[in-house]
Amino acid sequence: MTHVPPRPAADHSDPALHAHGLFIGGEWLPGRGIPVMNPATASVLAEVPDATVDDALRAVAAAEAAAAGWRATPARQRAEILRRWFTLMTAHAEELATLISLENGKALPDARGEVAYAAEFFRWYSEEAVRVPGEFRHAPSGAHHILVDHDPIGISVLITPWNFPAAMATRKIGPALAAGCTVILKPASETPLTAYAMARLGAEAGVPPGVVNVLTTTRPGPVVNAMLADPRVRKLSFTGSTGVGRGLLAEAAKTVVSCSMELGGNAPFLVFDDADLEAALDGAMVAKMRNAGEACTAANRFYVQSGIHDAFVAGLTKRMAALKIGTGTEPGIEVGPMITTKAVQKIDRLVSEAVARGARVTTGGAPLPGNGYFYPPTVLENVPVDAAIAHEEIFGPVAPVYRFDSEEEAIRLANDTEYGLAAYIYSRDLSRALRVGKGIESGMIALNRGLMSDPAAPFGGAKQSGLGREGGVTGILEFMEPKYFAVNF
Numbered sequence: 001m002t003h004v005p006p007r008p009a010a011d012h013s014d015p016a017l018h019a020h021g022l023f024i025g026g027e028w029l030p031g032r033g034i035p036v037m038n039p040a041t042a043s044v045l046a047e048v049p050d051a052t053v054d055d056a057l058r059a060v061a062a063a064e065a066a067a068a069g070w071r072a073t074p075a076r077q078r079a080e081i082l083r084r085w086f087t088l089m090t091a092h093a094e095e096l097a098t099l100i101s102l103e104n105g106k107a108l109p110d111a112r113g114e115v116a117y118a119a120e121f122f123r124w125y126s127e128e129a130v131r132v133p134g135e136f137r138h139a140p141s142g143a144h145h146i147l148v149d150h151d152p153i154g155i156s157v158l159i160t161p162w163n164f165p166a167a168m169a170t171r172k173i174g175p176a177l178a179a180g181c182t183v184i185l186k187p188a189s190e191t192p193l194t195a196y197a198m199a200r201l202g203a204e205a206g207v208p209p210g211v212v213n214v215l216t217t218t219r220p221g222p223v224v225n226a227m228l229a230d231p232r233v234r235k236l237s238f239t240g241s242t243g244v245g246r247g248l249l250a251e252a253a254k255t256v257v258s259c260s261m262e263l264g265g266n267a268p269f270l271v272f273d274d275a276d277l278e279a280a281l282d283g284a285m286v287a288k289m290r291n292a293g294e295a296c297t298a299a300n301r302f303y304v305q306s307g308i309h310d311a312f313v314a315g316l317t318k319r320m321a322a323l324k325i326g327t328g329t330e331p332g333i334e335v336g337p338m339i340t341t342k343a344v345q346k347i348d349r350l351v352s353e354a355v356a357r358g359a360r361v362t363t364g365g366a367p368l369p370g371n372g373y374f375y376p377p378t379v380l381e382n383v384p385v386d387a388a389i390a391h392e393e394i395f396g397p398v399a400p401v402y403r404f405d406s407e408e409e410a411i412r413l414a415n416d417t418e419y420g421l422a423a424y425i426y427s428r429d430l431s432r433a434l435r436v437g438k439g440i441e442s443g444m445i446a447l448n449r450g451l452m453s454d455p456a457a458p459f460g461g462a463k464q465s466g467l468g469r470e471g472g473v474t475g476i477l478e479f480m481e482p483k484y485f486a487v488n489f
Contacts, residue, residue: 010200010292013098015328020044022055022216025062026209029055032218034189035417039105040327043146048192051198053226056184059213063155063182064232065424066210071152071180075130078178080375082126085205089119089166089198101167101328103191104292105337108328114291117332118166119455121174121471123469128476129178132472138321147485153258154234156479157247159186161240161467162339163294163395165194172468173212179479181235184213188217190339205417217267225251229358233257234304235479239296242419242464247291247369252483260478262296262460265421268414270405270436271297275426279448280308281315284399286450287424289323289377292335294343297422297444297467299455300394302401309403312364313362316399320377321363327372337373338396344373347396350389354400359383364398371453391417396451406431411439421461422452443469 010017015036021028031049038045049055070078089096099110102379104111135148156176160168163379169185176183179484199214217223227233228251238248242263249394269287271280287299304312327338336342344367347381351365364378375396383389390400404410414423427433430447437445443461446452453459458469468478 002152012092012095012200013102015046015099015102015361018099018193018200020196021050021263021409022038022049022051022059023196023199023212023214024055024059025065025213026203030388034192034218036103036193037190038102039339042371042373044195045102048196051217051223052217055215056217056223056227057230059184059215060155060227060230060232062213063184067155067182070177070182070208070211072158072289073180075178078180079126079332081175081206082122082177084121085202085207086119086126088201088205089115089122089455090202093119093353093367096166097195098329099197100191100194101336102189102288103193104165105164105328105339107333107336109210110291110336111328111332114164114167117455120384120455121167121170124177124471125174125476127189128175128473130132130413132179132476133478145487147487149483149485150480151476153479153481154181155232156181156235156237157184157186157224157233158183158239159224159238159240160187160195162190163296165191166198168239169195169198171238171475172457175203175470175476176235176237177207177480178201178278179476181479182217184268185216186217186220186224189218190215214438224248227464228252228257229255231255231272236260238262238468238476245466247301254469260470261466262470263421263464263466264298264419265296265461266391266393266417266419267297267422268440269302269424270411270414270426271304271308271312271430272427272429273305274428275308276321276428277308277311277315277425280312281319282449283424283446283448284316285319287401288387289320289397290451291304292338294339294395296393298395299399299424301390301413302399303404303410304401305410306403309401313337313401315377316401319363320379320397323377325368325374325376327383335377335397338375339373341373343373343395347375347398350392350394351380351398354380354383354389357384357387358417359387359400385413385416393419407436411436414440418464419461421465422446426448
């Protein structure tokens with residue numbers, strides 16, 4: 001008998017592996033058109049297909065063809081598939097982290113953290129798939145009984161950003177599949193390789209053809225609008241800017257498509273005089289520098305009470321200046337490049353405008369030379385509260401520091417924004433921290449810690465930071481419709 005050697009395992013860190021085509025109906029449909037750049041070198045990693053409106057409708061048809069079978073699949077079976085997907089992500093974690101670092105630019109420690117966080121959504125929703133709640137009670141009138149069930153909402157379009165290409169996908173795919181929905185994922189064209197890698201692992205985990213479809217396009221407006229106009233599509237889950245979200249809400253309204261929106265942020269980071277300074281600085285580095293500041297939950301405005309202000313600025317400056325900048329895949333690198341040269345230009349505009357209005361740079365403050373899209377960790381003090389940097393999402397490694405005196409002033413400054421996604425509070429007085437947290441108009445508050453994201457918690461914002469919640473026990477219900485039965489026995 002001829003010995004056939006085992007086929008070598010695929011290297012999921014190889015960009016070429018994930019550039020074979022659109023993933024529709026369980027098949028790879030070849031194409032080209034979108035160069036994927038390495039932001040550390042401004043060089044092309046691979047080229048992925050540029051989907052058309054016809055491709056998008058083909059994906060909707062594939063999702064429809066798979067919908068009835070997936071809906072009828074027992075919850076336990078759906079759960080086991082998600083669990084296998086989690087296991088595969090964990091097994092290939094280092095390869096996925098390298099891939100993310102290559103196309104996104106983030107330093108490997110950040111990329112590893114993202115993969116672990118992303119995989120956890122599959123494990124969490126493998127557990128939630130079998131725990132969808134129901135309801136049974138007597139009508140107050142005594143005339144009948146009330147029975148409430150939950151049905152899958154239907155075909156779901158999932159739109160994800162470039163800053164967390166794995167986690168933003170799993171945070172949507174996990175609950176959608178657990179609920180019994182089929183999906184079309186449209187990742188950002190800057191970081192599509194991770195999405196295609198996820199699709200490949202999903203197929204290996206046993207996701208049936210058509211349940212998860214992935215397409216990339218440089219024409220997101222027409223492509224997404226065509227899917228939203230299709231009566232077979234019943235859900236849109238979007239993570240991205242508030243401006244784009246407003247446009248999608250208007251488009252979805254035409255066919256009354258249910259929408260979940262995780263939009264922009266402008267997170268305040270409040271440090272009171274009684275805070276543990278070193279703990280506050282530890283938290284500030286996490287809240288500001290996770291993914292080099294390219295996160296919607298990133299601390300955007302540091303409000304520090306007068307008594308601790310100067311010590312905080314000095315400590316933050318020292319820590320930010322010590323960070324090692326470079327290509328994300330290099331050992332020891334803590335800060336990688338920004339995603340595009342346009343991103344660097346925006347950061348530079350905000351910093352320059354603040355400095356022109358009287359802000360003082362204590363470290364950093366100008367783009368770095370070279371081929372990549374690098375901006376150094378930067379600290380600004382004496383920033384005017386009406387500077388543009390106080391009201392626009394920075395999405396970069398810049399920490400503007402403002403001084404405040406009273407608790408009431410801190411709350412007023414924190415709320416002086418159209419956004420309300422995340423906020424951070426440092427104080428040894430838990431009563432004060434909770435009181436201030438109650439006063440801040442935000443969907444998520446971190447008390448004495450610099451990280452709040454958790455797959456087991458509801459993620460989302462108030463005001464113009466979004467609609468609905470992702471993660472936690474409520475996340476699966478975003479992909480379900482309550483169905484009420486009035487019952488006589």
